[in-house]
Amino acid sequence: MNLECIRFFFIRKKMIFIGVALFVLTAVLALIFSYRQVIIEVDNQKVQYAYNGNKTVAEVLKANQITVKEEDIVKPARNEVLKDGSVINIDRAIPVRIFVEGEYREIYTTQKEVAKILEDANVVIEDHDIVKPALYASVNRGDNIHVTRVDEKFDTTEIVIKYEKIVKENNSLEEGQFKIVQKGVDGLKTIVEKATYHDGVEFNREVVDEKTLDPVDEIKEVGKRAKLVANRSSTNTPVKGRTITIEATGYCSCHKCCGPYDGSTTASGISPAEGRTVAASKNYSFGTKVYIPYFSNTFVVEDRGGAIQGNRIDIYFSSHQEALRFGRRTLEATIVN
Ligand SMILES: [Zn+2]
Structure with a gap:
C-alpha cells in the first residue's frame, strides 16, 4: 500500500464518517422537532401525553382511551392536529331530567344553569310558571328540573237577587183594587274569581271582586176602603133586566161637580147617599134601579145633570176626592126590571 492509497483510504473513511454523522444528526433533529407533549384536561384531571409525529385531537384521545360523547364539548375540535404544548379540554355533558307537561326527558348538557338548560331543550318558560330548582340555580349530574305550567283564569258569576214585594194598605183605595206605587227591580250580585291551574288542574280559587246592585222593592198598595154595600142585592141570584154598556x-x-145645583139635595128632591144615588138622563125615570156588577151593587136613579146624556151614569160619592179617583170608566150595567 503506497502513501497515495493510504491517503485515499483515510479520506474515504472520513467521508463515510461525516455522512453517517449527518444522517444521525438529521434523525435526531427530526426526532426533536416531531416530539409533542400535550395536556388533556378531563374529569377534573390533567393528563400529560407525549408522542412523536402529527396527531389529531381524536387520535390523542383514543391513544389515552378517553371516550367522549357527542354532547361533550371538546376543544380544540376533534379533527384538529395538535402542536407541542397544546391543551385539550373536555367539558363533559351531564344527564339532567326535565319534567314538563306531564312528561319527562333526559338530556345531556354541558350547561350548568337551569335557565340555559331549558333554553337548549326548547322549553319556553311563561310568566307564572314554577321552575324547580330556580332558573338561576346550577344543576349537577342526575338532577331533575321540574316545570309546572301555571295558568290563571277569571270567572264571572252573576246572581240575580229577586226583589221583595211589599204590600201596604191604602185607606183611600177601594177593597179589591190595588196600585203599584214602586216597580220592583231585581238586583244583581257579580262575583269575579281568579282560578289558578297547575298543569291544567285547579290549584287555587279566590274572589278578587264582588259587586252588588241592590234590588228595588215592589211596593203595592191595596185598597182597604170597604166596597159600597148599600142596597146590595140580598141574594146572589142574577139580576134580571136589560144589560147595557154605560x-x-x-x-x-x-x-x-154640580155648579149652581150644588148642595145637599138631588134633582129628585131626596138627599143623596153614596152607594145608592146615581144621576142618569131622562130616559131613566127617578127610582129606576141600575145594577152595576163592578160595585156588586144596585143603585137608584135619583139625580140628573146637564151633561148626563145617553148611557152616561154619574155615580154619587160623598167626597170630591173619591169622585175624582173613580174617574171615568166604561162599565156594564143592568137596568133592573
Ligand atoms: Zn164634587
Whole structure:
C-alpha cells in the first residue's frame, strides 16, 4: 500500500464518517422537532401525553382511551392536529331530567344553569310558571328540573237577587183594587274569581271582586176602603133586566161637580147617599134601579145633570176626592126590571 492509497483510504473513511454523522444528526433533529407533549384536561384531571409525529385531537384521545360523547364539548375540535404544548379540554355533558307537561326527558348538557338548560331543550318558560330548582340555580349530574305550567283564569258569576214585594194598605183605595206605587227591580250580585291551574288542574280559587246592585222593592198598595154595600142585592141570584154598556163617572155635591145645583139635595128632591144615588138622563125615570156588577151593587136613579146624556151614569160619592179617583170608566150595567 503506497502513501497515495493510504491517503485515499483515510479520506474515504472520513467521508463515510461525516455522512453517517449527518444522517444521525438529521434523525435526531427530526426526532426533536416531531416530539409533542400535550395536556388533556378531563374529569377534573390533567393528563400529560407525549408522542412523536402529527396527531389529531381524536387520535390523542383514543391513544389515552378517553371516550367522549357527542354532547361533550371538546376543544380544540376533534379533527384538529395538535402542536407541542397544546391543551385539550373536555367539558363533559351531564344527564339532567326535565319534567314538563306531564312528561319527562333526559338530556345531556354541558350547561350548568337551569335557565340555559331549558333554553337548549326548547322549553319556553311563561310568566307564572314554577321552575324547580330556580332558573338561576346550577344543576349537577342526575338532577331533575321540574316545570309546572301555571295558568290563571277569571270567572264571572252573576246572581240575580229577586226583589221583595211589599204590600201596604191604602185607606183611600177601594177593597179589591190595588196600585203599584214602586216597580220592583231585581238586583244583581257579580262575583269575579281568579282560578289558578297547575298543569291544567285547579290549584287555587279566590274572589278578587264582588259587586252588588241592590234590588228595588215592589211596593203595592191595596185598597182597604170597604166596597159600597148599600142596597146590595140580598141574594146572589142574577139580576134580571136589560144589560147595557154605560159611561160611568163619579161626582159629589160640590160646586165643581154640580155648579149652581150644588148642595145637599138631588134633582129628585131626596138627599143623596153614596152607594145608592146615581144621576142618569131622562130616559131613566127617578127610582129606576141600575145594577152595576163592578160595585156588586144596585143603585137608584135619583139625580140628573146637564151633561148626563145617553148611557152616561154619574155615580154619587160623598167626597170630591173619591169622585175624582173613580174617574171615568166604561162599565156594564143592568137596568133592573
Ligand atoms: Zn164634587
